[in-house]
Amino acid sequence: SKARIFDKENDTKVTFKDVAGLGEAKVEVMEVVDFLKNPQKYSELGGKIPKGALLVGPPGTGKTLLAKAVAGEANVPFFSMSGSDFVEMFVGVGASRVRDLFKQAKDKAPCIVFIDEIDAIGRARSKNNGWSSNDERENTLNQLLTEMDGFGTNAGVIILAATNRADILDKALLRAGRFDRQIQVDLPEIKEREAIFGVHLQKLKLDPALDTAFLAKQTPGFSGADIANVCNEAALIAARNNKAQVEKQDFLDAIDRIIGGLERKNKVYK
Ligand code: ATP
Numbered sequence: 001s002k003a004r005i006f007d008k009e010n011d012t013k014v015t016f017k018d019v020a021g022l023g024e025a026k027v028e029v030m031e032v033v034d035f036l037k038n039p040q041k042y043s044e045l046g047g048k049i050p051k052g053a054l055l056v057g058p059p060g061t062g063k064t065l066l067a068k069a070v071a072g073e074a075n076v077p078f079f080s081m082s083g084s085d086f087v088e089m090f091v092g093v094g095a096s097r098v099r100d101l102f103k104q105a106k107d108k109a110p111c112i113v114f115i116d117e118i119d120a121i122g123r124a125r126s127k128n129n130g131w132s133s134n135d136e137r138e139n140t141l142n143q144l145l146t147e148m149d150g151f152g153t154n155a156g157v158i159i160l161a162a163t164n165r166a167d168i169l170d171k172a173l174l175r176a177g178r179f180d181r182q183i184q185v186d187l188p189e190i191k192e193r194e195a196i197f198g199v200h201l202q203k204l205k206l207d208p209a210l211d212t213a214f215l216a217k218q219t220p221g222f223s224g225a226d227i228a229n230v231c232n233e234a235a236l237i238a239a240r241n242n243k244a245q246v247e248k249q250d251f252l253d254a255i256d257r258i259i260g261g262l263e264r265k266n267k268v269y270k
Contacts, residue, residue, distance in 0.1 A: 014068040020199045020224070021192025022062060028183045029070050032158055036074035036110045039156060050181055051148055052159035056166045057185030060225025063162035064116060066185065070160065071112040079105050079113045083120030086140050094140030102147040109156035118161040124170045141170060148178050187223055190216045196224045200231040207247040218255055230254045
């Protein structure tokens with residue numbers, strides 16, 4: 001909602017143990033955690049701490065979760081906004097929101113600023129087509145670039161941004177000193193899906209005979225968000241059938257339901 005464009009979220013309790021799979025991405029963001037916790041270690045040797053990293057991957061793969069976990073592990077505030085919230089803003093509003101965001105972040109440094117769906121404001125600037133909404137998007141993007149250049153590398157503000165389309169981003173965003181690092185966040189393979197089931201099954205009262213390897217095998221192409229959905233849906237199906245625990249059949253029914261939803265979605269977008 002519009003009111004949530006920028007706020008400090010209180011769920012910095014998220015840590016790496018909540019993020020299953022994503023082994024390489026975790027190793028890369030661990031460096032960011034270390035920058036936040038021990039900035040002097042880097043600055044004393046004359047190193048410049050990067051200002052931002054881009055998390056790139058399909059929807060629902062845990063980009064937001066990973067960014068929150070970085071803040072949680074470093075025990076710093078997490079500020080977030082979504083690029084898509086800026087799309088229909090009045091002239092001047094987007095840029096001033098970005099300014100406010102960075103002002104607050106600098107006051108609360110060290111901290112993480114997370115920009116979800118950065119492509120909504122960060123698409124390559126095209127030849128002007130005369131649409132004022134496009135001009136406004138460019139104002140917002142320009143303000144973001146200005147802010148990123150405006151604070152020193154040792155200001156303690158690290159910006160993580162997420163996109164599923166790094167290829168359409170304005171090259172200015174990817175230049176050295178801005179989002180010059182890209183971290184790939186891909187759909188989970190079978191072993192990773194098993195680990196993601198492991199995280200989300202903890203909340204459920206399960207049939208002890210349930211086999212997570214079997215569930216991972218039944219869910220090729222599912223994202224972490226899809227798997228979280230399957231687990232929740234299975235619990236609802238079991239409850240509807242007045243069961244005392246969630247069983248294999250409930251998961252199979254839930255998987256069918258999620259696959260049905262995914263197929264409908266694909267049809268709409270084709
Ligand atoms: P989007 O691009 O749609 O914003 P995203 O990549 O930011 O998606 P998240 O919002 O982080 O994805 O994921 C949604 C939810 O799915 C998470 O809150 C979590 O419950 C679950 N999830 C996704 N990936 C993982 C994972 N790797 N481990 C555990 N849970 C996950």
